Amino acid sequence: MSAPEPLLSCQGLEAGYGVSQVLFGIDLQIGAGEVVSLLGRNGMGKSTTIKTLVGALRPTAGGIRFAGQATDRLKSDAIARLGLAIVPEGRHVFPNLTVREHLQAFADHRNGLRDAWDIERIYGVFPRLRERQNNLGNQLSGGEQQMLAIGRALSTNPRLLILDEATEGLAPVIREEIWRCLATLKAAGQTILVVDKYVHRLVGLADRHVILERGRVVWQGDSAALNADRSLWSRYLTV
Template sequence: MQNILEVHGLQTLYGESHILHGVSFDIKSGETVSIMGRNGMGKSTTLKSILGIAPPRSGSVIYKGEDITRLPTWKRMRRDIAYVPEGRGMFHNLTVKEHLQIAARKNSRGDANWTYDQVLEVFPRLTERLTNKGTQLSGGEQQMLAIGRALLTNPDLLILDEATEGLAPLIRKEIWQVIRQIKDSGVSTIIVDKNIKVLNELCEKHILIVKGKVMFQGDSRSLDDNKAFIEQSLAV
């Protein structure tokens, strides 16, 4: 299976603070991959380096065979990449309906596998909130809106930062069900989350980042074989 994303030797700094130390991994087309690690270990910086929000000092990002390392973020997103940030990125002056409508577009091939109606079918709770401002929603509803908005760009690669962090158990369960639907639809997905059990069931590949370095990379069987080390690395 062909790689959709290849990350090679990312070295990323914030000012004088050296955050990523040679992060490398790849994702195959249609693959669902987890990135795990304690807070402050470099997970979000890895995502932002892929997206160009935090450009790496060195290393490369290859997407669909193209070196996008020096492209601005908006050009990367136009190559069918969607991002659900940790803070969810709600616009205070837009309603739920407007958040979804402004995002809706066909992908670069002219396909629109995810439509406005389909997103509302997946997230029926949003139908009841269409006239509410995005910032008036609960945390769980905002996450639904952020994922729905990302899906409406019809991405080939979806990046979810802290997919279920801080959400109530029932909402988390609903979000995971939707992520499974996304996986079944064939969208390549990167998930940052702390729920090892669900990630182990859902993802084909797992990446553990500790102090800006990849300390583990493998499939779910390898994750089980290294469970003690993984759990120790994630412990506060």
């Protein structure tokens, strides 16, 4: 019996901005139910990879398949309708919508999920959002906005959830709450691609890790391998 097709795969992916090439032959696979981290120092191609996966940047070579379809020539909205949702760096919540309106406006029970991410289920993961459900986006703290951005993405019931800089700029106690929530999502079977600099937390969360250096994949493996080889951390992940 042949192995099932990965939920997301890209082979030989190249992309850039104008004449400046940033990605050089990226190979990446994510299976349904996996949590995968994308690691590397700033400027090594993580954000460009994500932009290419979600259709915000068209690749110059290579291919992308998501949910059984070639997506490297699709627009962002078409890729989103296939079940890909992103929590962008900077969160980008709407200042004039309440928490509840955010979660209602983007709700889409696509993909035939048995346990859909409706408002009550999202509130169960993020109790603080229930407490603040009538507050506007600009009345929330940075941590609350990040919770809302994750909840908003979940309300679309995505096959794949991408988190770009999941805990960037958050206070330590709020970071811990975000890590707890991501562990809850993993336990629920949510497929996740996460970018974050806190490698010591990612080895306890992610199934596999992909390290980028100057737009190339220089290492990939599971958490046990990454945790055991701390030379990788100093060579590719520390400033």
